[in-house]
Structures are given as structure tokens and as C-alpha cells.
Amino acid sequence: MAPPKKGKKGEGFHSAAGLIRYFDAEEETAMKIDPRVVIAAGVISVIILELLKAFLPL
Secondary structure: OOOOOOOOOOHHHHHHHHHHHHHHOOOOOOOOOOHHHHHHHHHHHHHHHHHHHHHOOO
């Protein structure tokens, strides 16, 4: 039986370093949306779709 392979320590950090650097930088020109607006839009969309499904069944 072969001995278990030992993984390289810190390998995960090096592979994710580019992503961390990419997502860490905020752009000033990016559109900023309040999280409450996103949640409200989702809830309103669900309500509208349920009402349409109830009154206009296909």
C-alpha cells in the first residue's frame, strides 16, 4: 500500500490570490444598489407573478 500523499501547504491561497485582488478593488463608476431595493424587487416580482398565475391560468 502506498503512503498517503502530503498536500502542499498554502496552495489554496496562491490559486485564489488573483480573485481576492480582483474582488477587493471597488470601482467608483460602478452602479451601487441598496440591498433592500434588491430584496423588495424580488418580493414584488414574486407577488406579481403569483397574481398573474392566479388570475390568468394557462
